[in-house]
Each structure stands twice: as structure tokens, then as C-alpha cells.
Amino acid sequence: MLPTSIKSDFPILSETVNGKQIVYLDNAATTHNPTQVLEVSRNYYEKLNSNIHRGTHHLARAATNAHEQARMTVAKHLNAASLDEIIFTSGTTDSINLVANILTVSPGDEILISTLEHHSNIVPWQMLAERYGAKISVIPCDEDGVLDQDAFRALLSNKTKILAVGWISNAFGTVNPVREMISAARENGTLTLIDAAQAVPHMTIDVQSLGADFVAFSGHKIYAPTGIGILWGKLELLQQLPPWRGGGEMIKQVSFEGTTYNDPPFKYEAGTPNIEGGIALAAAIDYVNEIGMDEIHAHEQALIEAAATALQDIPGVRLFGPSERVGALSFAIEGVHHYDLGTLIDQMGVAVRTGHHCCQPLMARFGITGTTRASFAIYNTMEDIELLGNAVRKASSMLR
Structure with missing residues (x-):
């Protein structure tokens, strides 16, 4: 103990x-915030507060450095292959919505989710399915709240384009065999998103060995403030897929004739981010890793x-x-x-x-x-x- x-x-x-x-x-x-995280948040507003990436003055450079150092901390914690795979979002819900808005499917395609899912891992996929005329399929669970793996394999077909499943059920605490499910989906040519909101505070996550295409989580589940989250995605996918929101930071060049988009992760980080939240998330990760x-x-x-x-x-x-x-x-x-x-x-x-x-x-x-x-x-x-x-x-x- x-x-x-x-x-x-x-x-x-x-x-x-x-x-x-x-x-x-x-x-x-x-979860609540330890003093170590609260002090980092306070320090940001007292000593660093400035917009990032585009400024040349001292505070802008200091805030940018702290924010990008936070990205490095998250990347190391997840064992990401590249810093460019770490996208700051407002939380798991925002991360899943981002993915559901940059992917496309065709009429008759299927999106596979499970009975155990949080609404945040149901509704965005329903909206995607409605836009393109696709179908939602659902993996059932047994009386113990455990996903039926035989049913999962039976549902996985050449029509299954996306598998979106939570690692740990927020309602029942069920731990899903996501590694095996991801492996089966990969063999089927199916993209995978893992909702790791409930997994991140309780276990080590290695995205390279996991094999998923996307992983999402929220800072406020791991002793950081609300309003900050992470989407990890395989870099080759992030490079190929379109942006979601438009605005500052996600561009390279803008003219009235057209716009060229920035490279990941900035391609998916339109507007001023939650700078303090990202820095505080890194402090929370340092806190749990020290324990x-x-x-x-x-x-x-x-x-x-x-x-x-x-x-x-x-x-x-x-x-x-x-x-x-x-x-x-x-x-x-x-x-x-x-x-x-x-x-x-x-x-x-x-x-x-x-x-x-x-x-x-x-x-x-x-x-x-x-x-x-x-x-x-x-x-x-x-x-x-x-x-x-x-x-x-x-x-x-x-x-x-």
C-alpha cells in the first residue's frame, strides 16, 4: 500500500x-490536483502567461518552451515514436470527436463499438455514420459485464472500417482485452481508436506496443486540471488525414485563393490552446511517475x-x-x-x-x-x- x-x-x-x-x-x-500540480498552474499565470509559438518576446518564448516540454513529457509517458504524434485537446470527448470528424466512411460500412462504451465513444460515431450512411455495430457483454469476444470476432468483417472501444469501463471497471482486439482489427484492415480515459490513471500505457491507430485520454482523470486532454495518433495517419478545425496555428500559408496546412501535431491544434493545462498535465504525469x-x-x-x-x-x-x-x-x-x-x-x-x-x-x-x-x-x-x-x-x- x-x-x-x-x-x-x-x-x-x-x-x-x-x-x-x-x-x-x-x-x-x-481526480483532484496535488499541490505539485497546483503550484505549476499558479506559476504559469504568475511568470509565463503569454500566447505561444508566434511571439519573439521573452514571455512568449518561455511559455512556448514550457508547452512543448510538456508535449515531450506526454510523449515519453506514452512511449510515442514521435513528438508529432501528441495532440493537445480539451479531453477524451474532444479527442474522439476530432477523429470522428477527420475519418470518412462509405454507405454500408460498419463502425464497431461495444455495449460498455461511454456516450463520448458512441455519439460521435453515430454522427459519422449518419453523415455517410454507415452502420453502427455493437459488441455485446455477458452478465458479468465482460465483452463477448466470440461475438466480436463474428462482427468483425470486411465492412468494419473502425473499431472504437474503451480500455476500462468507467461504469463497471471491466478491463477489455484491447491488445487482442486491436490485433484482430489490424489483421482485418480496420482502424482502431482506444478510449483510455480510465486506463491512464491506473496503468502504464505503451502506444508503440499497443498497436492502436489512435488513443485518447483526459488530464482530469490523472490529477491534472479539467479542460486538457491528449489524442495520440500514428504519425503517418495524421500526415495523411485532413484537419478538423480551421484557424491560427494549423496553417502554413493563408491567402484568399487557398490555404496550406501545417504539419502534425499543429495541423490539429487550431487556435490558442489550453497552455497552462498542458503544462499542468505534464506536472501530473511527473507526479504519478515519481510514485x-x-x-x-x-x-x-x-x-x-x-x-x-x-x-x-x-x-x-x-x-x-x-x-x-x-x-x-x-x-x-x-x-x-x-x-x-x-x-x-x-x-x-x-x-x-x-x-x-x-x-x-x-x-x-x-x-x-x-x-x-x-x-x-x-x-x-x-x-x-x-x-x-x-x-x-x-x-x-x-x-x-
Whole structure:
């Protein structure tokens, strides 16, 4: 287990709710920022704040250097083959929309997604399919929330042009066998996008060995601010594909007769980016790497297993997802609405997420409207798990 002193790096965790120090278990929605990241953000606005790339004055050069150094940090963390493969976006949703707007398909082509997907990895593909008359196909899951790999292989055909799948389910914590799925898609000539929003905070990602064509994630899932994210794409694809948004930075030359576009990654970074966010994301990556991704994974796995054990002992509790989960633990209590449960345990100082978790098709698959979800991060402790169990048990007895 990681030392409990890590919690002191996160100022917000000293806040109280109804006189109790907050137990924050909503990390799949957003994580908090350590002091080390907050200081970098403050330093940017106090000492570096300026627009980047086009200025010759001192602040412009300093901000540009810090921003491009952040790109290097992200590239190293993902083991990207080139800095030019790292595109700054506003988050996973923006990254997926970018890809869905630069790819084209033909009438009758198929885009393959899964039952487990977040709405952000469903709706952009539906919009792409509508534009071109393509079809959305869906990989089903079993009663444990595990994707049916036989069905996946049966759905993969010469019509399948794009496979877009999440690495880890934000709702159930299911870890999908994305390496094997990417390999099968590649053999089929299918482009692949991996939604790694829930994977990045919990495990090491090596995009070169992964083999996908695109990988997307958000900074606010890995202890950075909101409004910053990454799209990694294979350089040869980024060079071939068109830009999405037009404006400053993504051009080489503009005239009224026509425009020539910049090279990746700038080709996909129109306008002034979230400069501070990119620099803060790099600081967050440095923070987790200093702790160690293997150590983080082991710590969080011990927490989620302890939470599952504690909740299973409560009468009427149903756990969703496979026994081997990462990041998130969804549950329901017979006869208790998830919103009522979440509201009541919040009054006891325990923060969890309730609802459909932007996974309405998955909830429909299980015949429910939502769940209560506890999700875990480096600053959570076994004491947090004990307090969660006690709060859920007490709330359940009051509501049933």
C-alpha cells in the first residue's frame, strides 16, 4: 500500500462535509490536483502567461518552451515514436470527436463499438455514420459485464472500417482485452481508436506496443486540471488525414485563393490552446511517475478488492462487473434508489457517483436506470473503504 501521507498532497481532501473530513470516491469522474500540480498552474499565470509559438518576446518564448516540454513529457509517458504524434485537446470527448470528424466512411460500412462504451465513444460515431450512411455495430457483454469476444470476432468483417472501444469501463471497471482486439482489427484492415480515459490513471500505457491507430485520454482523470486532454495518433495517419478545425496555428500559408496546412501535431491544434493545462498535465504525469505506476496499480487494486468485500456483506447488495475490476466498483441495493443512497451517504461525508455514468445503453442492457459507483485513486486509504462500508450499511438500513 502507498503511504497515507499522499493524501496531504491534495489540499481539497482536508475539506469537511457536515463536520466530517471528506472521503472522496468519485475519481472515475474526476481526480483532484496535488499541490505539485497546483503550484505549476499558479506559476504559469504568475511568470509565463503569454500566447505561444508566434511571439519573439521573452514571455512568449518561455511559455512556448514550457508547452512543448510538456508535449515531450506526454510523449515519453506514452512511449510515442514521435513528438508529432501528441495532440493537445480539451479531453477524451474532444479527442474522439476530432477523429470522428477527420475519418470518412462509405454507405454500408460498419463502425464497431461495444455495449460498455461511454456516450463520448458512441455519439460521435453515430454522427459519422449518419453523415455517410454507415452502420453502427455493437459488441455485446455477458452478465458479468465482460465483452463477448466470440461475438466480436463474428462482427468483425470486411465492412468494419473502425473499431472504437474503451480500455476500462468507467461504469463497471471491466478491463477489455484491447491488445487482442486491436490485433484482430489490424489483421482485418480496420482502424482502431482506444478510449483510455480510465486506463491512464491506473496503468502504464505503451502506444508503440499497443498497436492502436489512435488513443485518447483526459488530464482530469490523472490529477491534472479539467479542460486538457491528449489524442495520440500514428504519425503517418495524421500526415495523411485532413484537419478538423480551421484557424491560427494549423496553417502554413493563408491567402484568399487557398490555404496550406501545417504539419502534425499543429495541423490539429487550431487556435490558442489550453497552455497552462498542458503544462499542468505534464506536472501530473511527473507526479504519478515519481510514485510509480506499478505501485499505484497495486495500491488501488487492494482498495477495490477490500471495497467489494465490505459491500458484499451488506444485505441486498448487488455488485456489477467482473470480479477483477480496475478503478471503479458499481453496486445497487435491492429496494433502494441509487440517488437516494448517494445523497444519504454524502451527508455522512462520503462522495460517490450515482446515475447511469454516461452509459445509458449499458444500464439498459442490465434493466436498470443507474448504479452507485465508488472509484479509487492514489490518495484513498483503507480507512476510506471502512468509512464507505459503514456509510452504505447505515444508509441501506435507513432506506429499506
